[in-house]
Amino acid sequence: MGESAEQPAREPVAELESAAARWLERVAFVIGSIGLLGAMAVDSLAVLGRHLGLPILGSIEIVQACVVLLASASMLGATLRAAHARVHILIDRLHGAGKHVLLRCSDLLSAIVFLTFAIGSIWIARELWGGHEHSELLHIPLRWLRALWIVTALTIAAVFVTRVVRKGR
Amino acid sequence: TGRNQSASEYELTYATPYPPMHPFSRADQRWMTFVEERSSGRLSIRPFWGGALLSADQSVIEIRHGVADIGLITPIYMKGGMHASRAQAGFYGGVRTMEDQVAILKCASHDFPVFSQELRGLRVLALQGGNFPGVLTRSKPVRSLADLQGMRLRTQSETIDVLRRLGADPVDMPMSEVYSALAKGVIDGVVAPADTLKALHLAEVGSYFTELRISRGSYPARAMSLRAWDKLPADLQAVLIESQPVWERALMDEVMRGQEAGYQFGREKGVELIPISAEDQRHFDEVAQQSAAHRAQSLSKYGIDGEAILHRIQELVHERADGKVLSCDGALVGEGV
Amino acid sequence: MTPELIGLLGILALLFLLTVGVPIGVSLAVVGLGGLCILIGPEAAVIKAGVVTFETISRYELGVLPLFLLMAHFCFQAGASRDFFEVAVRFVGHRRGGLALASIAGCAGFGAVSGSSLATVATVSSVALPEMRRHGYAPGFATGALAAGGTLGSLIPPSGALIVFGIIAEQSIGRLFAAAVIPGISQALFYMGAIFVMCRINPALGPAILRTPWRERWPAVRRIADIFVLIVFVVGGLMIGWFTPTEAAAVGCVGALGLCAWRRRLSGGMLKEALQTTLRTTGMIYVVILGALLFSVFVSVTGITDQVSQLVRGLDAGPIAAIIVMAIALLLLGSVLDGLALMLLMTPIFLPIVHDLNLSPIWFGIFLVRTMEIGFVHPPLGLNVYVLHEMARDIPLGTIFRGIVPFLVADFLHLALLIAVPALSLWLPSVVSP
Numbered sequence: 001m002g003e004s005a006e007q008p009a010r011e012p013v014a015e016l017e018s019a020a021a022r023w024l025e026r027v028a029f030v031i032g033s034i035g036l037l038g039a040m041a042v043d044s045l046a047v048l049g050r051h052l053g054l055p056i057l058g059s060i061e062i063v064q065a066c067v068v069l070l071a072s073a074s075m076l077g078a079t080l081r082a083a084h085a086r087v088h089i090l091i092d093r094l095h096g097a098g099k100h101v102l103l104r105c106s107d108l109l110s111a112i113v114f115l116t117f118a119i120g121s122i123w124i125a126r127e128l129w130g131g132h133e134h135s136e137l138l139h140i141p142l143r144w145l146r147a148l149w150i151v152t153a154l155t156i157a158a159v160f161v162t163r164v165v166r167k168g169r
Numbered sequence: 170t171g172r173n174q175s176a177s178e179y180e181l182t183y184a185t186p187y188p189p190m191h192p193f194s195r196a197d198q199r200w201m202t203f204v205e206e207r208s209s210g211r212l213s214i215r216p217f218w219g220g221a222l223l224s225a226d227q228s229v230i231e232i233r234h235g236v237a238d239i240g241l242i243t244p245i246y247m248k249g250g251m252h253a254s255r256a257q258a259g260f261y262g263g264v265r266t267m268e269d270q271v272a273i274l275k276c277a278s279h280d281f282p283v284f285s286q287e288l289r290g291l292r293v294l295a296l297q298g299g300n301f302p303g304v305l306t307r308s309k310p311v312r313s314l315a316d317l318q319g320m321r322l323r324t325q326s327e328t329i330d331v332l333r334r335l336g337a338d339p340v341d342m343p344m345s346e347v348y349s350a351l352a353k354g355v356i357d358g359v360v361a362p363a364d365t366l367k368a369l370h371l372a373e374v375g376s377y378f379t380e381l382r383i384s385r386g387s388y389p390a391r392a393m394s395l396r397a398w399d400k401l402p403a404d405l406q407a408v409l410i411e412s413q414p415v416w417e418r419a420l421m422d423e424v425m426r427g428q429e430a431g432y433q434f435g436r437e438k439g440v441e442l443i444p445i446s447a448e449d450q451r452h453f454d455e456v457a458q459q460s461a462a463h464r465a466q467s468l469s470k471y472g473i474d475g476e477a478i479l480h481r482i483q484e485l486v487h488e489r490a491d492g493k494v495l496s497c498d499g500a501l502v503g504e505g506v
Numbered sequence: 507m508t509p510e511l512i513g514l515l516g517i518l519a520l521l522f523l524l525t526v527g528v529p530i531g532v533s534l535a536v537v538g539l540g541g542l543c544i545l546i547g548p549e550a551a552v553i554k555a556g557v558v559t560f561e562t563i564s565r566y567e568l569g570v571l572p573l574f575l576l577m578a579h580f581c582f583q584a585g586a587s588r589d590f591f592e593v594a595v596r597f598v599g600h601r602r603g604g605l606a607l608a609s610i611a612g613c614a615g616f617g618a619v620s621g622s623s624l625a626t627v628a629t630v631s632s633v634a635l636p637e638m639r640r641h642g643y644a645p646g647f648a649t650g651a652l653a654a655g656g657t658l659g660s661l662i663p664p665s666g667a668l669i670v671f672g673i674i675a676e677q678s679i680g681r682l683f684a685a686a687v688i689p690g691i692s693q694a695l696f697y698m699g700a701i702f703v704m705c706r707i708n709p710a711l712g713p714a715i716l717r718t719p720w721r722e723r724w725p726a727v728r729r730i731a732d733i734f735v736l737i738v739f740v741v742g743g744l745m746i747g748w749f750t751p752t753e754a755a756a757v758g759c760v761g762a763l764g765l766c767a768w769r770r771r772l773s774g775g776m777l778k779e780a781l782q783t784t785l786r787t788t789g790m791i792y793v794v795i796l797g798a799l800l801f802s803v804f805v806s807v808t809g810i811t812d813q814v815s816q817l818v819r820g821l822d823a824g825p826i827a828a829i830i831v832m833a834i835a836l837l838l839l840g841s842v843l844d845g846l847a848l849m850l851l852m853t854p855i856f857l858p859i860v861h862d863l864n865l866s867p868i869w870f871g872i873f874l875v876r877t878m879e880i881g882f883v884h885p886p887l888g889l890n891v892y893v894l895h896e897m898a899r900d901i902p903l904g905t906i907f908r909g910i911v912p913f914l915v916a917d918f919l920h921l922a923l924l925i926a927v928p929a930l931s932l933w934l935p936s937v938v939s940p
């Protein structure tokens with residue numbers, strides 16, 4: 001079986017040299033897989049249940065929670081593997097210091113963006129924290145999902161920051 | 170506020186998730202015209218339609234922080250922080266008109282500080298009621314409540330409990346999927362007001378519309394950030410205060426017009442309108458009342474005395490039914506940020 | 507500085523960031539957030555970022571995208587892309603450009619399990635590109651066919667782009683899928699026509715290989731029978747109403763997993779590989795979507811969108827002229843913007859115009875996705891081209907882009923046909939759902 005090549009315009013897969021990065025990637029993989037397989041299983045059971053006359057009320061809410069898991073974890077995973085889509089016109093033609101500076105600036109901007117995502121999410125979560133935010137039917141508490149996303153966004157920002165400060169790449 | 174490129178002295182942004190053709194938006198446009206005329210052009214409103222600026226369910230937070238100066242808010246969609254405002258919309262059993270829905274909430278909100286606590290950082294510019302949803306079904310008509318037994322009906326969350334109590338099988342699915350789900354029989358029907366017959370083209374895929382009146386109330390529907398409010402001079406604030414009844418009237422008119430257009434479209438598409446017997450309607454209202462009582466009780470877990478709110482709103486519904494005129498003045502203003 | 511000017515500067519800044527290689531999603535978000543800071547203030551901009559991010563990652567409807575990706579990966583792991591390609595090779599391999607024709611057919615077949623153009627181009631190319639190069643196909647011709655063929659993946663249902671369009675435009679996704687079937691098939695035929703003509707003019711582009719006897723063709727067909735059943739089940743079940751589009755993806759995944767088991771390909775390693783790749787692509791897509799959403803909020807606040815729509819309305823030259831102007835705008839923007847970002851940005855602007863002109867929103871969805879797909883293959887931001895470039899680093903980007911030109915001609919002819927004959931899109935949905 002040929003290797004599945006499905007990272008558009010990616011840079012060569014970053015070395016996951018540190019133990020911390022490897023650990024993070026495992027965590028992201030496990031959470032993302034739970035989300036992905038969970039969404040698959042729950043939606044399929046909902047179809048099956050409906051056709052057997054045993055409808056599952058609130059299945060959409062479980063899938064929604066699964067989607068939060070898989071979306072957060074997948075963004076972290078894509079970041080660890082440097083799989084974000086980018087235009088290579090210039091980067092591939094540069095070598096040495098120029099390329100180095102460009103990549104660092106790009107990582108810095110990425111860190112700022114995810115930090116902003118996190119700050120905005122924290123602000124909102126703080127306002128809603130005592131507001132008992134939960135889903136309609138199953139009363140799934142949304143604040144823990146918000147918290148998961150905040151931790152993820154902060155972690156992604158941190159990954160980009162380590163790339164900025166690290167010497168040589 | 171007060172962006173330079175505008176010819177008027179003050180420009181406020183107004184944002185809504187609805188497209189400009191929607192009945193709500195048509196009412197919004199009438200309000201804008203009023204404001205601009207009454208302020209002799211000193212105050213102009215710059216609209217953002219179709220969710221370009223504000224989200225559908227987090228707009229309360231967004232307006233509070235100035236994403237838009239004024240916007241459409243829907244407390245009934247907020248999953249947290251507005252439990253009293255959203256639950257009360259289900260407490261209006263027996264209410265007759267949209268005018269009554271709005272008047273009742275104005276009075277009730279005087280008595281319960283929780284409503285202004287939930288609207289922190291906002292000033293409400295208009296309340297909005299709604300017309301009564303009925304039941305649109307695909308192949309099996311609902312001629313009596315007994316027909317609901319076992320029917321798979323898409324409904325909004327407030328009505329799920331009532332329908333379950335009546336033996337139906339309520340489902341939650343995104344409104345965008347209802348058309349195809351109904352067309353193919355994934356669901357047997359949908360609980361929706363008549364305007365959706367046209368607005369969502371549901372008359373093309375449904376055959377029967379049962380005019381079961383599912384009571385609903387009003388909610389604070391248009392709000393302005395307190396910060397933007399405080400920046401306005403007193404005379405322009407006065408214009409906005411004056412505009413509230415205009416906006417509320419426009420909303421009622423446009424909602425009614427949308428409903429008529431829905432019925433008209435339904436007739437063109439051969440949808441059979443089915444009236445429901447007075448006795449069945451009474452029975453339905455009783456079940457809805459039980460459900461509302463249950464919901465009111467459950468508010469206690471958020472530290473809200475839901476039963477008192479339910480009691481007060483029902484009292485006001487009965488006062489209206491007895492012909493009493495309700496006129497509670499004063500705007501619904503949230504606490505400062 | 508007027509908001510419109512800020513908007514223009516923002517677009518220039520975006521082009522700059524994209525060119526210097528800042529990730530697409532990050533570039534969109536940086537400009538979007540920066541612009542919002544200036545226009546509505548830093549506090550509002552940060553709150554908007556918080557709202558958009560959580561709302562997007564908790565969206566049920568968007569969960570469909572990764573599920574369709576996962577289904578495609580399971581099918582890939584089960585050998586589907588190779589099998590599709592091989593069937594096609596046995597039937598048309600003996601013709602000039604036969605392997606290219608087979609690639610188009612393989613893309614169309616794989617497009618029916620995959621929701622994305624990128625996934626299709628990547629999976630089919632991994633099989634077809636080495637074969638074509640081994641048989642002496644001109645590199646530009648081979649990659650051109652694959653890059654163009656890959657775009658079939660985003661029109662032939664299931665289609666991630668149509669799902670996103672259905673959500674924004676509040677149109678039935680099932681009807682959109684039905685509407686895409688004939689345009690998708692005719693698009694494949696147009697590409698085949700282009701290959702046929704090219705090889706007529708220059709036979710050296712794609713030499714014929716040995717004819718496969720008929721008795722060897724049918725066993726290959728039998729090999730794809732199970733995948734065929736799965737596709738018919740998922741797409742057919744969706745159209746008949748066994749499940750909603752969102753559920754179809756989940757059911758398709760379970761079916762594809764069953765297919766792997768049936769073909770004895772199920773293993774821990776394979777499962778892990780499929781999950782890993784799906785998650786990686788999903789993460790990439792979510793970041794682009796988040797950035798695109800923030801960027802489009804910024805663009806609306808600048809008022810540029812009003813100007814564009816006034817421009818189109820102001821022409822007042824009837825629907826065809828408006829459609830052509832919209833197509834040109836999409837193609838121009840498509841050369842610098844990612845397709846999904848483009849759709850998120852332009853749908854809200856064009857939809858009211860489409861409504862005013864009494865055009866069908868279903869037809870418009872097909873038109874939009876079809877036009878957007880062309881952007882996947884034209885420079886400077888043709889994502890499919892970069893995917894191919896990754897797989898064959900020795901073929902220069904310029905060669906790949908040049909190889910695409912004849913297929914672009916086919917694209918434009920096909921687009922013109924879709925505009926001229928709306929029934930190509932609207933007939934099937936009128937038959938399968940009332």
Ligand code: NA
Pocket residue numbers: 616617618619620621622658659660661662663664665666
């Ligand atoms: Na597809």
Ligand code: NA
Pocket residue numbers: 840841842843844845880881882883884887888889
């Ligand atoms: Na493009």
